Amino acid sequence: MVSKGHKLSMRRQCALLTLSRSNLYYEPKGESSENLRFMEIIDKQFLETPWYGSRQMARYMQRNDHRCGRHRVRRLMRLMRLVPIYQEPNTSKKHPQHKIWPYLLRNAIIDRPNQVWCADITYIPMRRGFLYLVAIMDWYSRKVLAWRLSNSMDAEFCIEALKEALAKHGTPETFNSDQGSQFTSGAWIDVLTDAKIKISMDGKGAWRDNRMIERLWRSLKYECVYLNAFETGSEMRAGISKWLTYYNAERPHSTHGMLTPGEAYDSKTQPMRIAA
Template sequence: MKQDHPDLSVRRQCSLLSLARSGLYYQPRGESAENLKFMEIIDRQFLETPWYGSRQMARHMQREGHRCGRHRVRRLMRLMRLVPIYQEPKTSKKHPAHKIYPYLLRGLAITRRNQVWCTDISYIPMRRGFLYLVAIMDWHSRKVLSWRLSNSMDAGFCVEALKEALARYGKPKIFNSDQGSQFTSTEFTEVLLDAKVQISMDGRGRWIDNRMIERLWRSLKYECVYLNAFETGSEARKGIGAWISYYNEKRPHSSHGLLTPSEAYDTSDQYLKAAA
């Protein structure tokens, strides 16, 4: 009997399980133990003071007794995609060759599910490395529709998350993101255009529109990531997956009173019909 090539077998398993192959082949990123420690300290502080640039963050580090100068802080913050909101209100680096779409949410009342989806990428510290996490969120309900982990910043894992969300939940009227190269890539935007979804991208002064997912990252990190110090990609995927299920299904969201994000998503159309 003919045996599959090992890489083909892995691709089939990934397809069946909706996993990113990058997670299965995860290798800890090549930063020193000291830099990884500094990155976690910077990440925790940035959740508290997202206006800190590299100069202020370096001063904070030095006041706490860490020998970490501004140039190192700046490099690590760039690696982690941390951009202070007062300095440049964009959460990731633009690609000069990619098309930037106009911002469509100005003055728009977002009152129902699948009216607007949004996305973001966050740095996830590991015991001996780090990963990147992307999430697709329904703006109105705050439900996480899909997510992926990756050990690189290419667009592939973002495209996988987007395709899963579209397959499971239909399509939104508008999809909003920052101007990061992953979201402006042809690979990503073509999926939205093929689905006839309007593309919206945050412009200058619109960093506040990322606040829903920023709150998600803060809760995820303090309630899951920092408490567990995951060793491997599979451990991180399992732990983060369990927390996101808890967040969606069991954790009432402040925007919806006693309703969880999943309940708010499932009932939003009913409330609109009752109000009408």
């Protein structure tokens, strides 16, 4: 006969097993408080000047009396997935053995929901650390279909978000992403190919097509993240969830006039042509 105490212990073990890595609070090992402060400064400036490479960003830091040289700036920008817009978009490291898929959307007309989805990852600062956030977005409506926070840059949290989006919203015709290792991993590609979704990846000269999700990051950080200085991952998750609910359901998007992304997802507006 199993004792009451043993049952309680088993329940606690099961709860721990179901706890996703993305639910953990994370303070990066090896990153000093000074580096974390520099990362937040760099991130805020990059939102204003997304063409800054490490050389220009280092000059900015030095002109503003921040003792942060180019080598440190370069390393921190790579850690934060920041790549200037004029470069080939490899905002996370490519895996040398992963296949790179062709870009399919040059001059495409995006005129309906679930025609094209896209994904991106961004750095999210906290008071004593940082997390990474991935979002799955419908390209036409700009609605955020799913998202996940993680303390690491492996593909797992991206795949969780993708599977949630597919379960809740059906299947897009095409999925576009950058060439980061999360989006070229076998597990990510398997989910897309099993669902018979066309795979498109940004190549040189296609960075402009990612601008809508970059605008999402800018709005999220200025309107939510930087205003709150979250202490823990749970606080961060609750704050981002509240803001994304507001973004989808209450915040009209300039692309669709008075419609919110959620409303645009359910209604048809004027076609949009992607610039070459």
